[in-house]
Amino acid sequence: MPGADVDPGDPRRPWRAGPLLATFAAAGVLTSADVRVAERLGLLTGEADPTVHLAAALAVRAVRSGSVCVDLADAPSLAAEGSPEDPDAPAPDVDLPWPGLDPWTAAVRRSPLVADGVDGPADRPVRWVDGRVYLDRYWRDEQVVRREVDARLVGLLDVDDDALRAAVHARFGRPQDARQRLAAATAALSRLTVLTGGPGTGKTTTVARLVAVLRDVAGPGLRVALAAPTGKAAARLQEAVNSELARLAGGTADTAAVTPLAASTVHRLLGWRPSGTRFAHDRTHRLPHDVVVLDEASMVSLPLLARVLDALRPDARLVLVGDPDQLASVEVGAVLGDLVTRTMRPGLLPSRLAAVLPDDVPRSASPSGEAAQRRQGDGAPDDDARDAAALHGGVVRLVVPHRFGHDLGALADAVRRGDADTTLELLRAGGAHASLVEPAGGTPTDDEVPGLQVDVGATGARIRASALTGDAAGALEALGTHRLLLAHRRGPAGVARWAALAQRWVEDATGDRAHGPWPVGRPLLVTTNDRTTGLSNGDTGVVVADGAGGVVAAFGDPHAPRLVRPHRLPAVETVHAMTVHRAQGSQFTYVTVVLPPASSPLLTRELLYTAITRARENVRVVGSADAVRAAVERPVRRASGLRFPR
Numbered sequence: 001m002p003g004a005d006v007d008p009g010d011p012r013r014p015w016r017a018g019p020l021l022a023t024f025a026a027a028g029v030l031t032s033a034d035v036r037v038a039e040r041l042g043l044l045t046g047e048a049d050p051t052v053h054l055a056a057a058l059a060v061r062a063v064r065s066g067s068v069c070v071d072l073a074d075a076p077s078l079a080a081e082g083s084p085e086d087p088d089a090p091a092p093d094v095d096l097p098w099p100g101l102d103p104w105t106a107a108v109r110r111s112p113l114v115a116d117g118v119d120g121p122a123d124r125p126v127r128w129v130d131g132r133v134y135l136d137r138y139w140r141d142e143q144v145v146r147r148e149v150d151a152r153l154v155g156l157l158d159v160d161d162d163a164l165r166a167a168v169h170a171r172f173g174r175p176q177d178a179r180q181r182l183a184a185a186t187a188a189l190s191r192l193t194v195l196t197g198g199p200g201t202g203k204t205t206t207v208a209r210l211v212a213v214l215r216d217v218a219g220p221g222l223r224v225a226l227a228a229p230t231g232k233a234a235a236r237l238q239e240a241v242n243s244e245l246a247r248l249a250g251g252t253a254d255t256a257a258v259t260p261l262a263a264s265t266v267h268r269l270l271g272w273r274p275s276g277t278r279f280a281h282d283r284t285h286r287l288p289h290d291v292v293v294l295d296e297a298s299m300v301s302l303p304l305l306a307r308v309l310d311a312l313r314p315d316a317r318l319v320l321v322g323d324p325d326q327l328a329s330v331e332v333g334a335v336l337g338d339l340v341t342r343t344m345r346p347g348l349l350p351s352r353l354a355a356v357l358p359d360d361v362p363r364s365a366s367p368s369g370e371a372a373q374r375r376q377g378d379g380a381p382d383d384d385a386r387d388a389a390a391l392h393g394g395v396v397r398l399v400v401p402h403r404f405g406h407d408l409g410a411l412a413d414a415v416r417r418g419d420a421d422t423t424l425e426l427l428r429a430g431g432a433h434a435s436l437v438e439p440a441g442g443t444p445t446d447d448e449v450p451g452l453q454v455d456v457g458a459t460g461a462r463i464r465a466s467a468l469t470g471d472a473a474g475a476l477e478a479l480g481t482h483r484l485l486l487a488h489r490r491g492p493a494g495v496a497r498w499a500a501l502a503q504r505w506v507e508d509a510t511g512d513r514a515h516g517p518w519p520v521g522r523p524l525l526v527t528t529n530d531r532t533t534g535l536s537n538g539d540t541g542v543v544v545a546d547g548a549g550g551v552v553a554a555f556g557d558p559h560a561p562r563l564v565r566p567h568r569l570p571a572v573e574t575v576h577a578m579t580v581h582r583a584q585g586s587q588f589t590y591v592t593v594v595l596p597p598a599s600s601p602l603l604t605r606e607l608l609y610t611a612i613t614r615a616r617e618n619v620r621v622v623g624s625a626d627a628v629r630a631a632v633e634r635p636v637r638r639a640s641g642l643r644f645p646r
């Protein structure tokens with residue numbers, strides 16, 4: 001048997017594991033924990049077949065890597081991609097003894113460890129459905145999301161067409177606002193709206209004006225909740241929505257716009273109890289809101305969305321907002337992406353939208369959606385046909401970039417479409433907004449990036465100059481000038497190495513090698529949520545002089561900085577560089593992203609797209625052409641059943 005000569009002294013070999021699982025563990029496909037869980041489940045259910053243990057262990061591994069399940073037919077190719085847990089480990093190259101698919105499937109389906117199909121017993125830890133193997137609790141979460149989403153798309157809300165048309169046109173008056181009008185009308189008519197779009201396409205603006213439209217048609221007493229997965233995203237949402245509402249009201253008594261809204265984290269909205277496993281709000285104690293808007297929905301995990309859907313009143317409206325092309329949740333699932341790409345069941349929404357906004361519905365939306373669905377099935381749908389079909393699922397995609405420079409928009413679009421040639425062409429053209437630094441070896445050395453060195457040093461010097469004079473606003477503005485992003489935490493292309501280099505470059509530029517915990521100009525990253533100071537995990541700030549010989553840390557909006565004394569700060573780190581994951585939800589004037597070698601399993605299309613779209617004006621990619629190509633051509637594959645009909 002290939003690969004069976006496992007070294008019994010290999011520390012990766014799980015204790016007492018059978019030979020089949022030991023082989024997969026030795027190859028780095030499974031961890032000891034995966035094997036232990038699977039073999040323990042075998043013991044508890046009286047299942048001794050190692051191929052069933054292997055399927056269960058792969059289901060555990062799938063969850064570890066963000067998938068909801070494992071498709072047995074796909075398992076060998078997934079395993080070849082390397083370990084999501086330890087991306088610095090090489091991909092397994094052992095010719096592994098995969099069981100034949102048919103006997104493997106048969107053994108799994110008849111196992112006492114496994115519930116066979118949707119109607120299988122409810123008390124088994126693992127479930128097989130249409131070739132996919134789930135840990136049962138994730139299958140149940142997927143079922144909640146599927147059931148609740150489908151239920152929300154059946155039957156439309158009772159809203160007067162003329163009143164809705166008038167309200168929507170009053171809030172979105174320009175011809176090019178068609179998709180924003182469509183989103184607002186969808187939110188009025190449907191109990192589920194999925195509002196998507198790239199950076200700067202007006203999602204947050206639409207949320208504010210959509211709330212005003214809903215208040216116009218349903219009355220100003222509508223109870224609206226705004227939520228986001230992180231405290232930082234919630235604070236940003238609240239500020240952006242309220243400033244747009246204030247702008248809309250313009251000092252008048254426009255009651256639909258004038259009442260400000262509060263945003264919270266999703267956990268807080270649901271009533272998270274630190275001591276317990278359940279939320280205060282669930283299907284027995286629903287949320288009181290008429291409308292719940294959930295921003296940055298690409299970062300929401302499957303279990304969390306299931307809890308939100310469980311807790312919503314059946315007649316309430318849910319508006320999910322996000323960019324499905326960005327990195328998905330650090331936990332399980334890519335629910336936003338699934339909801340956007342799933343097979344849509346024909347519904348009444350497109351024809352009702354066509355009645356309200358005849359000029360705004362994408363043209364190829366036939367009332368039944370058949371033409372669009374068929375074109376989607378061809379594998380080469382044009383964007384309008386795809387967007388028309390998606391309307392059946394309450395999905396509205398915003399397409400007009402309002403903020404992005406042309407080059408950056410074109411670059412982000414090439415990455416999103418998986419077009420590696422155009423991506424490389426745009427990067428190599430080296431225009432005013434994008435550039436590529438190709439290192440001679442796999443990983444760049446620091447002297448191959450003199451431009452980066454200059455930018456990091458200049459940003460550090462600007463931050464420090466403002467911080468020394470006590471100019472918190474100036475220091476925070478400078479902090480947002482340039483940001484260095486990486487895929488990995490460790491290794492030659494990891495945060496640890498590049499943050500240390502950046503620290504040295506800043507010291508060289510400023511001539512200041514100050515020691516102690518709070519040197520003036522130190523850039524800070526908050527790593528926990530803290531109610532006392534109101535700081536959230538992911539907030540960034542700067543240590544500034546307080547004018548009285550001491551220092552204070554400044555965070556947040558440069559126009560209204562939040563000042564916190566160092567002794568009151570929650571856990572913070574120095575932030576000269578951060579992972580792309582960490583940077584999600586933030587933007588900087590200038591971004592440099594250092595790519596790992598092409599073989600890194602973390603190098604994906606979503607990672608590169610997220611990194612590029614963090615830049616407002618300029619992005620520099622440091623990496624080989626192979627690495628760029630590998631990223632663009634490797635979309636994240638998170639297995640889930642949500643995109644399939646059942």
Ligand SMILES: Nc1ncnc2c1ncn2[C@@H]1O[C@H](COP(=O)(O)OP(=O)(O)OP(=O)(O)O)[C@@H](O)[C@H]1O
Pocket residue numbers: 177180197198199200201202203204205206240402403
């Ligand atoms: N219909 C519109 N017409 C003109 N400008 C608009 C319109 N909608 C939004 N904008 C402007 O475009 C910019 C980006 O909008 P917004 O912040 O709502 O986008 P977003 O998609 O939420 O972006 P991100 O998620 O990247 O922060 C803002 O300056 C906003 O005022």
